[in-house]
Amino acid sequence: MRWLSDRTVAHLRRVAEWPDLGDTKYRVLEELGSGGMGTVYLAEDRVLGRRVALKVVGPGAASPEIAARTLREARIIARLEHPGIVPVHDAGTLPDGRMFYAMKRVDGRRLDELAPRVSLPERLRLFQRVCETVAFAHAHGVLHRDLKPENVMVGSFGEVLVLDWGVAKLLELPEAGAPRDRGPTTPAATAAGTVMGTLAYMAPEQAEGLADRVGVVSDVYALGAILYFLLTLRPPFEGEAALARARGASAAPPLMVNERAPSTPRPLAAIAARAMAADPASRYASAEELATEVARHLDGEPVSAYRENAREKAARFFARYRTAILLIATYLVMRSLILIFLGR
Amino acid sequence: MAPDTGIGGPGGERFPATRHSAVLAAQSEDLVERERGFAILVETYWKPVYKYLRARFGKSNEDAKDLTQGFFTRALEKDFFAAYDPGKGSFRTYLRVCLDRFVANEKKAAGRAKRSPGTALLPLDFESAEGELMRQEPPDHQTLEQYFHAEWVRSLFALAVEKLREECALRGKDLPYLLFERYELDRDPDEKLTYERLAGEFGIPSTQVTNFLAFARREFRRIVLEKLREITASDHEFREEARSLLGVSQ
Numbered sequence: 332m333r334w335l336s337d338r339t340v341a342h343l344r345r346v347a348e349w350p351d352l353g354d355t356k357y358r359v360l361e362e363l364g365s366g367g368m369g370t371v372y373l374a375e376d377r378v379l380g381r382r383v384a385l386k387v388v389g390p391g392a393a394s395p396e397i398a399a400r401t402l403r404e405a406r407i408i409a410r411l412e413h414p415g416i417v418p419v420h421d422a423g424t425l426p427d428g429r430m431f432y433a434m435k436r437v438d439g440r441r442l443d444e445l446a447p448r449v450s451l452p453e454r455l456r457l458f459q460r461v462c463e464t465v466a467f468a469h470a471h472g473v474l475h476r477d478l479k480p481e482n483v484m485v486g487s488f489g490e491v492l493v494l495d496w497g498v499a500k501l502l503e504l505p506e507a508g509a510p511r512d513r514g515p516t517t518p519a520a521t522a523a524g525t526v527m528g529t530l531a532y533m534a535p536e537q538a539e540g541l542a543d544r545v546g547v548v549s550d551v552y553a554l555g556a557i558l559y560f561l562l563t564l565r566p567p568f569e570g571e572a573a574l575a576r577a578r579g580a581s582a583a584p585p586l587m588v589n590e591r592a593p594s595t596p597r598p599l600a601a602i603a604a605r606a607m608a609a610d611p612a613s614r615y616a617s618a619e620e621l622a623t624e625v626a627r628h629l630d631g632e633p634v635s636a637y638r639e640n641a642r643e644k645a646a647r648f649f650a651r652y653r654t655a656i657l658l659i660a661t662y663l664v665m666r667s668l669i670l671i672f673l674g675r
Numbered sequence: 676m677a678p679d680t681g682i683g684g685p686g687g688e689r690f691p692a693t694r695h696s697a698v699l700a701a702q703s704e705d706l707v708e709r710e711r712g713f714a715i716l717v718e719t720y721w722k723p724v725y726k727y728l729r730a731r732f733g734k735s736n737e738d739a740k741d742l743t744q745g746f747f748t749r750a751l752e753k754d755f756f757a758a759y760d761p762g763k764g765s766f767r768t769y770l771r772v773c774l775d776r777f778v779a780n781e782k783k784a785a786g787r788a789k790r791s792p793g794t795a796l797l798p799l800d801f802e803s804a805e806g807e808l809m810r811q812e813p814p815d816h817q818t819l820e821q822y823f824h825a826e827w828v829r830s831l832f833a834l835a836v837e838k839l840r841e842e843c844a845l846r847g848k849d850l851p852y853l854l855f856e857r858y859e860l861d862r863d864p865d866e867k868l869t870y871e872r873l874a875g876e877f878g879i880p881s882t883q884v885t886n887f888l889a890f891a892r893r894e895f896r897r898i899v900l901e902k903l904r905e906i907t908a909s910d911h912e913f914r915e916e917a918r919s920l921l922g923v924s925q
Contacts, residue, residue: 332803332833332834332836332837333836333837333860334803334806334807334833334834334861335829335833335836336810336811337811337825338864339859339860340825340828340829340832342859343832343836343859343860343895344828344832344920344921345894345899346859346895346896347832347896347899347920347921348894348921349892349893349896351896358889359889359892359893360885360886360888360889361885361888361889362871500719543905592687
């Protein structure tokens with residue numbers, strides 16, 4: 332009989348944790364990854380003959396509360412039919428008692444892995460797509476609450492998908508015609524004092540566990556933090572700074588984008604700063620507004636978050652109309668030369 | 676939704692109950708049944724017992740061998756296991772407490788003959804257990820209970836791996852076992868072994884690697900749960916042990 336090292340024993344524990352799919356139509360093929368709420372497996376749907384991603388609540392986390400949350404997550408995703416959200420095919424309870432849901436399998440790269448390999452304009456275009464997806468979710472009454480680059484997948488065909496809706500919150504949408512509420516909304520499943528999400532990207536009101544103050548603009552803050560990452564390639568808060576936020580010991584803002592990445596265009600740094608304003612009322616009112624602001628910058632237009640001086644205005648004007656300006660300048664120079672030549 | 680989402684699920688009916696509990700068998704009036712149960716318990720527990728005596732009581736290998744033999748033979752002669760009450764805790768804990776008492780009694784009776792003349796020795800491979808101890812990290816930061824539990828898990832998994840190998844061989848499925856061995860048991864932690872590379876090593880398509888590994892993992896899990904069912908006395912104890920065994924890494 333062979334000897335098993337501590338590492339092998341620990342690994343075999345994970346192997347033995349594989350879900351018992353019993354008489355379901357799925358067959359587990361391999362583990363894709365695991366997180367606090369459960370493990371995602373590559374599985375085969377034997378009826379339709381296709382491969383799916385199967386999220387299963389881990390046995391250690393198998394409490395009625397977490398099972399209920401997993402089912403809620405599946406239902407939330409199922410109601411969000413959008414190209415930026417992975418569709419859910421099925422959900423239920425496995426024969427061994429664990430909750431699961433099956434979703435489309437996505438091949439691609441996480442945004443945090445991809446970002447250093449692509450240009451800034453490309454990163455900004457990806458960011459716009461994330462904002463559009465989050466705006467769609469908000470419009471359907473869903474807050475994500477754990478937005479971060481690790482939860483964004485860029486597929487092999489360029490599709491941008493927002494993943495992990497495990498701590499999402501359902502909002503009560505305002506009546507049609509009623510004024511749009513920027514801030515807190517009726518909590519659906521989170522008690523005050525509970526911190527859910529990832530501290531490095533989390534809005535202050537969320538990090539402090541003020542669940543009743545978490546709203547659309549809390550997701551806007553997280554989007555601003557993602558933009559911050561895309562500009563600097565580092566999270567806004569790291570190590571001790573993130574822990575200090577968790578303890579409530581620090582409400583300090585992150586280092587300015589330009590301090591970390593001096594070559595970043597100032598309007599973009601200002602957009603990130605406004606999205607991440609400590610005061611929720613000072614942020615963009617919606618993910619859509621944030622996306623529009625980034626689009627304006629990409630189109631060479633002024634952004635509301637940044638007041639340009641005359642030189643910057645001129646530079647932006649030149650950059651935006653470079654071709655036309657060069658053509659006119661060339662025409663004027665040529666015309667002058669011809670007139671000089673003919674005048675001789 | 677069922678309120679109980681723990682291992683085993685509602686009623687635990689999906690878990691293997693193909694073999695009788697060895698713990699209950701060891702308490703049987705029927706001698707044959709009792710010996711069958713006893714043999715299974717010895718198979719599972721002798722290494723954890725030996726290592727526990729060596730690592731935690733600092734016994735020499737000769738003393739640990741004698742005490743291990745003595746403990747199990749005494750357990751059989753005196754029906755130690757008949758007094759186990761599943762309502763009061765796991766059999767694993769009960770056995771460890773019995774062992775502690777046995778060692779304490781042996782200490783008091785030091786100098787006495789260690790085994791009664793004529794007592795049959797159990798065929799235990801102490802050399803292998805000693806070799807394992809040499810390869811393992813010293814258990815510095817574990818309590819007695821944690822150490823014994825860790826060795827029990829190691830023994831259980833080692834038996835399950837052996838059973839998987841035997842079953843695969845019997846069913847002509849050597850390749851799935853070899854893939855399992857290469858990928859799950861022998862892989863270096865720093866080695867980036869992909870299914871494609873494994874397919875190249877074994878000369879099969881990578882889809883077959885996926886399927887064979889999935890098969891071997893499913894079988895391994897089934898065997899572990901079967902074994903667990905075998906060495907627990909009640910459904911409750913089985914579910915608790917399964918929860919503890921399969922839930923720790925989360």
